[in-house]
Amino acid sequence: MKKIFILLVLSVISASVASAQKLGYTDMEYITSKMPEYQLAQAEMKKFSVKWGKEIQDKFGEVDRLQRAYMAEEVLLTDDLKRKRQAEIKSKETEAQEYNSKIFGMEGLMFQKKKELMKPVLERVQQAVNKVCSQRRIDIMFDKSSDIGMLYTNPRHDYTDYIIEELGLNEKADSDKNKAVGSAPQAQVGSAAESSNPKQKSTTNKRK
Template identity: 70%
Template sequence: MKKIVFLVLLSSVLAFHAQAQKFGYVDMEYITSKMPEYQKAVREMDQFSERWAKEIQEKFVEIDRLQRTYMAEEVLLTDELKRKRQNEIKEKELEAREYNDRVFGMDGMMFEKKKELMKPVMERVQRSLEKVCDQRRLDFLFDKSSGIVLVYTNPKHDYTDYVMEDLGIETKPAAAASAVPSDPTSTNPINQNSITKKPK
């Protein structure tokens, strides 16, 4: 009986603390898609990736050429020349695999380049997230575009626009802006911020 009472009390305390905490979420994928510096970093990463992939492909094309040449000339070669050609091909294969691992492996050149290009952008986003959490008194802020499964999200807890505003990103959708009719006789123009900003 005492155990049941303890569990009920514990549940009540946890429920009370959960109610006292303020939660929110943002769509990081949407935010970064609107950041020119993020898109620039992605383009630069793609350029490095393509260049390195081309270099690796060229290495394997050369290996394939050496193998075909060896097979065509094998019957004319002495045992010593055969061994020499085979060793040359094996060395080239090992070199190509090692270079591939050095570029695209864990903690490889591509990983380091991504860190280098993305760090300033993500640090800026992080500062903005912390600022919004502080201003809105949030205890937890989730990223709805990450692997976290959110089966339901109330739009009033969406702080994406606040983060975008702090980053200086236009939050007004272009389609919505063009859909608003311009009435030159109107004396009370519509405040676009009131359309896109989610009430708190």
């Protein structure tokens, strides 16, 4: 599957180069880390996660309590009482499992809450991305922080700072970005002798 994806990415890049399309990439993880509204949404999500997690833990705790009580009294119970207690335990266990799926399952309440809280944040970022792509005449923009990843990233095509600037988050962005680039692996960002940033052009020669 990975080989198929790599071939697909290479095909897209080759087609883009052939048609003189301009490529760029950005770091959405870095961008959102600078957004106060994103941090607020994350904090709200954590509150809901803790609250719902505690409720689920209590439900399974009740199942465990009933189970231990049943085991301690089993020898004293009649067959009818045993069946009744077992049915009660099974019902409570099913209830806890269903509630857990309702909260943390696919399309569950946690997923819906995340989508609700993140929607305005992501819409704002997307508007900034669209504007930067339009201004810089970029045809394809990749996100280097996503699961898709990139085969190679040349800093000259990094438009993260432009999007940060468009969002009005550039007060500390430059210093933080420079630290991140300075500590990044050689294969990821290249060296000063290989390439240049859109906002800081290098006069050194590229590696042959």
